[in-house]
Every structure is written in C-alpha cells, then in structure tokens.
Amino acid sequence: MKSLKAAATLVLWVGVAGAQDTLKTLPLPPSIEFGAGIFGTIVKLILALVVVVGLIYLSIYLLKRLSGRNMPYADQLIKVIGRSYLTPKQSLYVVKLGTKYAVLGVGENTVNLIKELSAEEVESLGPTIVNKPKSFQDVLKSMLKK
Numbered sequence: 001m002k003s004l005k006a007a008a009t010l011v012l013w014v015g016v017a018g019a020q021d022t023l024k025t026l027p028l029p030p031s032i033e034f035g036a037g038i039f040g041t042i043v044k045l046i047l048a049l050v051v052v053v054g055l056i057y058l059s060i061y062l063l064k065r066l067s068g069r070n071m072p073y074a075d076q077l078i079k080v081i082g083r084s085y086l087t088p089k090q091s092l093y094v095v096k097l098g099t100k101y102a103v104l105g106v107g108e109n110t111v112n113l114i115k116e117l118s119a120e121e122v123e124s125l126g127p128t129i130v131n132k133p134k135s136f137q138d139v140l141k142s143m144l145k146k
Contacts, residue, residue: 081122094122 081094081101089108094101094117101117 082125094125 077098079096081096083091083093085091091106092114093104093106095104099119101119101122103114103117105112105114
C-alpha cells in the first residue's frame with residue numbers, strides 16, 4: 001500500500017512539474033556569459049581608468065602653469081621678505097612696501113606695525129631672512145641625507 005501511494009505521488013509530482021513549464025510563465029534564471037561581453041567590459045574599464053588618470057595629470061599640469069603666474073605689478077608693491085612663527089596663531093613678517101621695509105606682528109585677528117626698517121638694516125640681516133620657503137622636496141631631501 002505504501003509503495004502504491006509513493007508511486008502515485010511520484011507520477012503526480014512529475015506530471016505537475018512538467019505542466020508548470022509548458023506555459024513559460026516562470027522566469028528563467030539569469031545566464032552568465034563569459035564571452036566577448038566580459039572582455040568588452042574590461043576594455044571599457046581600462047579605457048575609463050586611462051581617461052581619469054590622464055585628466056588628473058592634465059589638471060596637475062594646468063595648476064602648476066597657472067599658479068606660477070603673478071598678478072601684474074603685485075611683486076613691485078608689496079613683497080614678503082621673511083617670516084617667523086612665534087606661536088601657531090602669531091608671527092612676525094618683514095615686508096617690503098615699495099621702497100620701505102617694515103616689521104609686522106600678525107595675530108589671529110590683528111596686524112600691527114612693530115618697526116620700520118631702512119634698507120641698510122635689512123641688508124645687515126643678510127641670510128637670516130629667507131626669501132623663498134623651502135619646498136617639500138627640499139625638506140624631504142634634507143631629511144633623507146641625515
């Protein structure tokens with residue numbers, strides 16, 4: 001009796017399973033193709049990466065070229081000759097204003113004239129005043145030499 005019941009269940013099960021697909025109503029599982037489609041995707045990815053890296057290099061090149069330009073006559077009027085930081089928010093500046101020199105105290109919200117200097121006094125300071133701050137490359141080279 002049990003075997004007859006099992007056989008009937010098997011026949012019924014196979015018949016129902018076969019009947020479900022005849023109307024094509026069930027969605028098919030997605031097919032994964034590893035042919036030309038994946039190769040094309042990889043090529044597009046590499047090309048997009050080359051374009052992005054190229055745009056980065058172009059941006060860096062343009063920024064270097066444009067940042068080197070000064071406004072006309074800007075360096076003739078006011079020029080920072082040297083600076084010394086006293087605290088993170090306070091510093092001293094030696095500034096050339098046309099033909100005059102001045103020592104300025106700069107705070108978080110204030111700028112104070114400390115002293116006017118003559119050209120002879122500035123020349124006597126000599127190499128203690130740095131005209132150009134060190135670049136990161138110079139600092140790194142000096143650190144690696146030690």
